[in-house]
Amino acid sequence: MMRSPSLRTGLLAAAALLLSAGAAARDLTVVSWGGAYQDAQREVYFKPFMAAGTKMAEESWDGGVGTLRAKIQGGNNNWDVVQVESDELLLGCEEGLFEKLDWAKLGGKDKYLADAVNDCGVGAIVYSFVLAYDGDKIKTDPPKSWADFFNLQKYPGKRALRKGPKTTLEIALLADGVAPQDVYKTLATPAGVDRAFAKLDQIKGSVVWWEKGAQPPQLLASGEVVMTDAYNGRIAAANDKDKKNFKIVWNNNLYTIDSWVIMKGTPNKADAEKYLVFVNDPQNQKNLPPKIPYGVTAKAATPLIDKNVLPNLATAPQNMAGALYINDKFWLENLDKLNQRFNAWVAK
Amino acid sequence: MSGSATASAAAADPAAALRQALKRSERREQLKAAALVLPLFLFLLACFVAPIGAMLARGITDSDVARILPRVTAELGRWDGRDLPPEATYAALIADIRAARDAGTLASAATRLNYDVAGYRSLMFATGRSLTGELAAPARATLIGIDPKWGERETWMSLRRAGGPVTDFYLLAALDLRHDAANEIVGAAAEQAVFRNVLGRTLWISGMVMLLCLLLGYPVAFYIARQPPARASLLLFLVLLPFWTSLLVRTVAWVVLLQREGILNNLLLSLGLVTEPIRMIFNRFAVYVAMVHVLLPFMVLPLYAVMKGIPPSYVRAASSLGARPATAFRRVYLPQTLPGVGAGCLMVFIQALGYYITPALVGGADDQMISYFIAFYASKTVNWGMAAALSIMLLAATLALYAVYNRLVGVEKMRLG
Numbered sequence: 136m137m138r139s140p141s142l143r144t145g146l147l148a149a150a151a152l153l154l155s156a157g158a159a160a161r162d163l164t165v166v167s168w169g170g171a172y173q174d175a176q177r178e179v180y181f182k183p184f185m186a187a188g189t190k191m192a193e194e195s196w197d198g199g200v201g202t203l204r205a206k207i208q209g210g211n212n213n214w215d216v217v218q219v220e221s222d223e224l225l226l227g228c229e230e231g232l233f234e235k236l237d238w239a240k241l242g243g244k245d246k247y248l249a250d251a252v253n254d255c256g257v258g259a260i261v262y263s264f265v266l267a268y269d270g271d272k273i274k275t276d277p278p279k280s281w282a283d284f285f286n287l288q289k290y291p292g293k294r295a296l297r298k299g300p301k302t303t304l305e306i307a308l309l310a311d312g313v314a315p316q317d318v319y320k321t322l323a324t325p326a327g328v329d330r331a332f333a334k335l336d337q338i339k340g341s342v343v344w345w346e347k348g349a350q351p352p353q354l355l356a357s358g359e360v361v362m363t364d365a366y367n368g369r370i371a372a373a374n375d376k377d378k379k380n381f382k383i384v385w386n387n388n389l390y391t392i393d394s395w396v397i398m399k400g401t402p403n404k405a406d407a408e409k410y411l412v413f414v415n416d417p418q419n420q421k422n423l424p425p426k427i428p429y430g431v432t433a434k435a436a437t438p439l440i441d442k443n444v445l446p447n448l449a450t451a452p453q454n455m456a457g458a459l460y461i462n463d464k465f466w467l468e469n470l471d472k473l474n475q476r477f478n479a480w481v482a483k
Numbered sequence: 484m485s486g487s488a489t490a491s492a493a494a495a496d497p498a499a500a501l502r503q504a505l506k507r508s509e510r511r512e513q514l515k516a517a518a519l520v521l522p523l524f525l526f527l528l529a530c531f532v533a534p535i536g537a538m539l540a541r542g543i544t545d546s547d548v549a550r551i552l553p554r555v556t557a558e559l560g561r562w563d564g565r566d567l568p569p570e571a572t573y574a575a576l577i578a579d580i581r582a583a584r585d586a587g588t589l590a591s592a593a594t595r596l597n598y599d600v601a602g603y604r605s606l607m608f609a610t611g612r613s614l615t616g617e618l619a620a621p622a623r624a625t626l627i628g629i630d631p632k633w634g635e636r637e638t639w640m641s642l643r644r645a646g647g648p649v650t651d652f653y654l655l656a657a658l659d660l661r662h663d664a665a666n667e668i669v670g671a672a673a674e675q676a677v678f679r680n681v682l683g684r685t686l687w688i689s690g691m692v693m694l695l696c697l698l699l700g701y702p703v704a705f706y707i708a709r710q711p712p713a714r715a716s717l718l719l720f721l722v723l724l725p726f727w728t729s730l731l732v733r734t735v736a737w738v739v740l741l742q743r744e745g746i747l748n749n750l751l752l753s754l755g756l757v758t759e760p761i762r763m764i765f766n767r768f769a770v771y772v773a774m775v776h777v778l779l780p781f782m783v784l785p786l787y788a789v790m791k792g793i794p795p796s797y798v799r800a801a802s803s804l805g806a807r808p809a810t811a812f813r814r815v816y817l818p819q820t821l822p823g824v825g826a827g828c829l830m831v832f833i834q835a836l837g838y839y840i841t842p843a844l845v846g847g848a849d850d851q852m853i854s855y856f857i858a859f860y861a862s863k864t865v866n867w868g869m870a871a872a873l874s875i876m877l878l879a880a881t882l883a884l885y886a887v888y889n890r891l892v893g894v895e896k897m898r899l900g
Binding site: 207231332342343344357464469472474478479483 | 744
């Protein structure tokens with residue numbers, strides 16, 4: 136049976152009206168990582184940005200390029216600005232999920248840390264993998280480098296490392312005396328990979344492997360290990376909340392950057408750009424680190440940061456010296472083979 | 484009308500009518516029986532057989548590359564594998580990569596190719612980025628100009644092997660095997676080989692847990708079977724108690740007990756039995772302890788059920804005929820408990836094969852069983868083909884053991900109670 140034309144047209148018109156109303160009514164939607172981090176962002180970025188006159192909504196996500204792929208390919212993307220990790224930035228940009236950024240609007244590429252600049256994304260925060268130990272347990276002559284991490288004679292006991300080749304192989308090479316700028320060059324050769332595993336062999340029997348970022352502070356607190364690699368934010372949080380005396384060795388830390396991206400084809404592109412300009416203003420960025428110990432990406436912001444907070448940040452000049460930027464492009468290529476080799480090595 | 488025809492036939496032959504009526508009522512009974520089973524059958528089919536079958540199929544099928552790069556897959560099907568493919572194949576690849584790049588589907592194909600050859604992913608994307616506008620040169624020269632890898636036979640062999648529709652890539656990888664450049668099956672490089680070792684370890688840990696359960700469970704079941712009913716049911720309740728606690732809680736409880744500054748170490752230290760904490764967690768010892776604890780009821784219950792059914796008069800008869808207690812036990816009692824031993828061992832062993840959470844939480848890196856790697860590929864690297872191939876290995880090992888058991892003991896002799 137045919138519906139009467141007038142009814143059908145009416146329904147279609149109503150649907151079209153609803154759809155267009157929905158699209159037009161959607162405010163700029165900004166997506167971040169939730170938790171204490173997004174609480175800090177709300178105070179420092181979201182509320183002042185809205186006070187400056189643009190309506191916005193916020194959401195949280197757990198990462199995964201598949202989520203973004205589904206949004207774009209499904210055709211009903213409702214996110215505009217998303218904070219992504221470095222591998223999602225790389226994959227999503229390659230697959231065309233993000234708008235290319237107009238760097239002139241953002242004040243030019245020179246305004247930012249070199250690693251924070253990407254075709255599709257601008258860095259939001261900088262954080263590190265660091266060596267951490269309990270200052271109450273190691274009081275005299277504490278470890279100062281990854282080489283000390285591998286020194287079983289001087290610092291007997293177990294150590295913890297993140298399970299997986301990414302970061303672990305870099306640390307092994309740094310401990311073996313490879314300069315930060317040569318780490319990925321070395322790791323790209325079979326001999327370099329052998330060298331990293333040979334270094335790891337030295338401490339293999341003494342390693343406890345962790346998988347979740349919350350584990351390293353627990354392993355230190357329970358005395359299970361004397362040293363660990365860890366996210367610097369987790370160590371700071373343990374000192375802050377649980378009144379621990381964990382110490383961080385920044386020497387040769389491994390850092391990475393989370394970035395802001397604009398989703399492809401967003402109807403709110405102008406507002407999204409306005410938002411990126413706002414959060415990249417050094418005067419605004421300088422307020423984030425006092426709330427949560429992550430470094431920010433505008434070069435001019437770092438000198439403005441509270442002097443008590445600065446030493447806890449990956450972006451402090453003394454911490455940046457000798458730091459290694461985790462190369463996601465290398466890992467995207469080599470993770471399959473090195474995962475397998477790492478699994479084979481760790482299981483033997 | 485058929486009704487009246489039947490009626491007239493019935494009038495003609497009452498015996499045939501009776502037969503028909505009987506058949507009809509039998510059919511009705513059968514339908515009723517089928518209707519009773521049908522919901523469960525459909526449920527199992529929809530929620531168990533179909534998804535597991537679909538998942539396992541991923542271990543032997545390879546559809547991404549053929550779907551995303553159809554032209555070059557067809558061309559490579561005709562390639563003899565000697566030298567380099569002809570110009571037409573290069574042209575087909577260019578057309579495919581352009582189409583896939585514009586459709587945004589290049590990533591899945593590139594990911595699959597990168598499993599086999601590290602670097603294939605960026606080769607595909609770099610090629611896609613470089614292919615803009617009209618070609619200035621013939622297809623082959625263009626591609627080799629973009630990356631000399633397109634001039635290597637192995638690049639094309641790998642692409643051909645990924646063309647599906649079926650593949651042995653994942654299954655071979657799950658057995659530490661691979662195709663070499665000449666397409667022969669060879670062992671994986673020593674530093675890449677992991678899965679044979681893991682499969683052996685899985686069988687070994689399961690076997691040890693089974694033996695420990697038997698050694699610990701047999702005397703308990705023997706004791707309970709000889710208690711008066713009231714006490715026996717209390718003891719059985721205690722055996723069953725762990726069943727009502729979550730597996731995760733029981734495993735984490737072992738972490739609390741065994742860790743370096745845990746309850747057990749503190750006790751030993753305060754008693755002066757040790758001078759510094761013993762390492763009892765993140766090693767094989769902890770895996771055995773926690774798995775035996777979780778699986779012990781599956782051993783005790785079938786043993787108890789079988790022992791309960793053995794009349795005490797048999798052993799008494801053996802004694803009255805002059806057998807010493809040990810002989811009576813060995814020659815009369817023990818053989819009668821074998822069906823329970825078989826059932827308990829099979830239940831414990833097969834469950835232990837699939838253990839994941841317990842070794843992951845209390846074991847070290849070299850105590851992980853095959854399920855850990857299945858989870859690793861399924862959720863961490865999202866390589867479902869590899870996860871499926873390892874699942875096939877696990878399923879095959881389980882079925883093979885079941886068959887061996889059936890051959891040696893006979894499943895019909897197995898008694899659960």
